[in-house]
Amino acid sequence: MAKVRLERITRQFKEAVAIADITFEVPDGEFWVMVGPSGCGKSTILRTIAGLESATSGNLYIGDRLANQVPARQRDVAMVFQNYALYPHMSVAENLAFGLKMRKADSQTIQERVESVARSLDIAHLLDRKPKQLSGGQQQRVALGRAIARKPQVFLLDEPLSNLDAQLRDDTRAELKQLHQCLGITTIYVTHDQVEAMTLADQIVVLKQGRIQQIGAPQAIYARPTNRMVATFLGNPPMNILSATFEDGAFHLADQSFTCPSAITAHLPLSPGQSVELGIRPEHLQLVSASEDQDFNVEVSVVEPLGREILIRAVLPTQPTSSAAQAINLQVSPEIRVRPGDRLSLQIDFAQLFIFDPATGDRLYPTS
Template identity: 70%
Template sequence: MARVELDGITRRFEQSVAIADITFEVPDGEFWVLVGPSGCGKSTILRTIAGLESATSGNLYIGDRLVNQVPARQRDVAMVFQNYALYPHMTVAENIAFGLKMRNADAKTQRERVETMARILDISHLLDRKPRQLSGGQQQRVALGRAIARQPQVFLLDEPLSNLDAQLRDGTRSELKQLHQQMGITTIYVTHDQVEAMTLADQIVILERGKIQQIGDPQSIYAQPANRMVATFLGNPPTNILPVTYRGEAFHIQGQRIPCPLTLRSLHDGQQFDLGIRPEQMRVSEDAHLITQVSLVEPLGREILVRVELLGERSQPTTLNVQVSPNVRLAPGDRLPLALDLNQLFLFDPMTGQRVHPN
């Protein structure tokens, strides 16, 4: 096992910059997740670590070894792709053993590693089958087993669960976390799915347009997003953003008034902010801060997600997402008064998007 360090990694193409000045260090044995919208550069980072892409500038270390000029086959990393890339003419056992065979491992070592992987991944009964005889989840396990069997220093996964249905994805995600706890291999995982990021990661790296927006453990990032992008990306449903103006110890929007917490009353009248509030930090109450109108109701079983529009004059309606109890009966057009948890407000600079409160 080994640490992975990226120091100012940049990857330029002719007309664009895929990633810019990427710097972070994954300690030995930790599970890090790279997450962000499509095109943010997360797969480019993973491919650069694997040696499938070359950095334009910066240094990349695996363990204490600088690997900028080291070819992929000599970096001692294993990678699992979205499409699994199993050999169709080989059995499950042969697929798992393939990497060991290419490294001239003896037959006994191959057999023992295959049996160990099959037992851990619960695919011992599938060892004689071909990939076409397997379900998507079973193929994904075989791909994981093949990658891990040769005991690499670093394990790289590029959206390995995205081809699975929702139920199977949830179960496989839990198995993957347990597998990491057993094996302790330094792991870097790419996904656009924030649920995967939150549940799997020791640390999350959030990216947008090739740049790091924030690095931290899941709960810290959720509680204190560095900017508006992070606040709206991490969390489902996303953080509500309201363009407000501070005046008279309150935030004003569309003729409505949100009281300002005591900790924020040093602001200056006329200042404008993007106010952030998460859907679960709002509640239905006649003692309301905002009066809204229901536009969409989405029952989710243990809760109801309600989309509402803020009442008041505005050419472009302000839309919010609210989570309410399943006992609340609502229909489009209903009036819905909402109280906000004033201690859970975020304030962002409307120009830069950076968080200004809490600071």
């Protein structure tokens, strides 16, 4: 096993910068997940660690060894791709054994490793089959098994579950977590699925346009996103972002206003007329029976029953001459009866309110 350290890694393709100044260290045995929208540089970082891409600048260490000039085959990392990349003419057993044969392991070691990995992944009954005879989930297990059989220092997983259906993806995700707990191999996992990131990761690296936005434990990032992008990327449904103006001690949004708590103004001096973006997660909005100074009204657009809760998609009603209506989501108990067109009064949990700079997206409040 080995730690992985990236020091100011940049990868540039002619005029395009794919990743810029990437710095982080994955401790030995931890499971880190990189998330972000398509094109943010996740796979480029993974391929750079694997040796399939060369960094334009910066240093990469695997263990205590500088790996910049180390060929991919000598880095002792195993990479699992989105498309599985199994050899179609080989049986499952031969696919599992391929990496070991390339390393010239003896036949007894190969047989023991193949059998052990097959049992752990519940594919022992498939060893004689060819990939075309397997389901997508079974093929994914074989691809994982081939990497595990090598016993590498580092696992690199590039969206390995994206081709699976929802139920199989959930099951395989749980199996992956159990495998990591058993094997303890340093793992770096790329995904755009925030549920995978939240459930699998010891630490999450959030990326946007080739730059790191935030690194932290899943719950810490969810509770204290550093900017608007992180706030809206993690969470399903995402955090509500509402454009507002501060005036006369109150936040004005659409054609409504509510008093700004003194706890906020004490920590964040706001200028009269200042534009801000208010961030509040759907679970931190509460239905109230009557509108008060701290409440605001919304009009229900769509009601989505989800079993244990109901997701309501609503808008802040505006006058015909006003700007476009702002959308807002909230979650309520399944016992509550709501229909499209209903008007609701909402109360914000101000302890969970975020304020962002509309120009930069940076978090202004909470200040720490």
